[in-house]
Amino acid sequence: MKNLISISSKLEIFPNEIFFEIFDRLLPSDLYQAFYGLNIRLNTVLNDSRMRFRDNISSFNSKEFRSYIQNILPQILNRLVSFTFGTYDTDEYQQASCFLHTYSIDLTHFQHLRTLVIIKMTISDVPIIQSAVIRLIHLVNLRLSVDSNDVGRLSVVNITNDLLLGSRLKHVKMDMCARIVFENINQISNIEQLSIVWCQLQELTHLLQYTPQLYTLKATISGLNDSQNWIESFPINFTQQYNLRLRSLKLVIDSILFDHLLLFLQQLTELRSLWLLLNHYEYMNVDKWENLFKSSLVKLDQLDLTIALMKPILPVQTILFSTPSLICEKFNTKFWFDRGWCAKLHEYDHCIRLIVLNNMISTIKRLKRQ
Known part of the structure; x- marks a missing residue:
């Protein structure tokens, strides 16, 4: 005692x-x-x-969630600096919907929040989140995802200035499972890291005009609605005109012509790191890649290029671009070796993957020469 x-x-x-x-x-x-x-x-x-708190309630069952909302959250709401809600498994209950609608929790009351993660909300919730985020003046990190069960083939998510204009907002990740549209963005944002799933190429180029501080970009992008209009309106000296500082780019590409991708990449002259996942034989054109790296991406150091193709390889493709094994050899010439890059070809039952990436041995030798 x-x-x-x-x-x-x-x-x-x-x-x-x-x-x-x-x-x-x-x-x-x-x-x-x-x-x-x-x-x-x-x-x-x-x-x-x-006293400041960090909390993640995404693993709570419905009973635990209800108790938390009624008993814990009211006592800590304005002292949370990091908060995650929403469940990955929405079969049991939709936590994000319950949070925003059943209990009508107002996110603007989270005045000290620096990190906000919302898992599997609905598309109709996006406007609610956008109007709240602009008022969270301390927010630095934002991560949003939409429940794929709520997404139709033609679903669109419209992003406005409110989502990206936070004075301290630096890191944003949007996994919307639907096409993201940025046409309503018309004010400069301070974000430095951005991850998007998914948008069209013209939307991405529009967004970049208003994100001069963006340093790292990860995106899944698809084709163009009006390619001719995009080509004609695409600014010359894009990076210089908009003072872009983009250094690291990671793209998953679907249904975009090689020439359109090249036109986009040619403007990103400050890139140091490039990661690409491509799925068309057209991208096997080694000469076009070499010209890109010689003329535009001269500062590029880190490269991870993957071209994945389904079998069978059509005869017309081998006539136009040669066989994958011969193409792999072209990616292993002196031009590529001098930059510290090498290619490998992986063949599987149903597909092939040509991968070009940094060769550590040649990179070390190049650094020693410098």
Whole structure:
């Protein structure tokens, strides 16, 4: 009994900052269940306005979620700095929908939020999120995903200025399972890292005009609605005109002509790292790649180029572009070796994959020469 009293008295003299450090490593739901109500001191620490919380409730079942919304969230809402909600398995219940509609939680009350992750919301929820995000003045990281069960073949997600204009917003990831449209974007954003699934090429070029601070871009992109109009309106000296600082680009390409992709890449003259996943025989044209790297992407150092083709390879393709094995040899000439890149051909039962990437040995030798 004396030992318990002694421990209790020692806890009483600890400064609040010690508790902050300890509690910072625990989830709020665990904290309040374990410590709230034990004594006045712990209650005071948990309710201290300086106390900040990080929480992820995506694994909660419906009963746990309901209890959390009713008992825990009201006490910590304006002190959360990182919050994740929504479930990956929406068969049991749709947590994001319950959060936004059943309980009508207003995200604008999360005034100290720096990271927000919403998993598997509906497309109709996107406008609600956009109008809230612009008012979260401390938000730095934003990640959104849409439930694929809510997406139709012609579904479109319209992104407005509100989503990207946060003064501190730097990192954004959007996995919408539907075409993302940026035509309503007309103000400069400060975001530095962006991930998109998916949009069309003309939408991406439009967005880049308003994201001069963008450093890293990952996107799944598809073809053009009006290729001729896009070609005619595409600015010359795109990077210089819009002061782009894009250094790292990762693209999954579907249904885009090689010449259109080249026109886009030729403008990104500051690129240092390029990762591409392509799925058409047309991209086997080694001469076009060499011309791109000689004339435009002269600063490129890191390359990861994958061309995946389904079998059988048609005779007309081998006539136009040669066989995959011979093409692989062309990707292994002095031009590629001098840049530290090498090609490998992987053949499977139903497909082939030609991969061009950095060769560590040649890269080390090149660096030593420099």
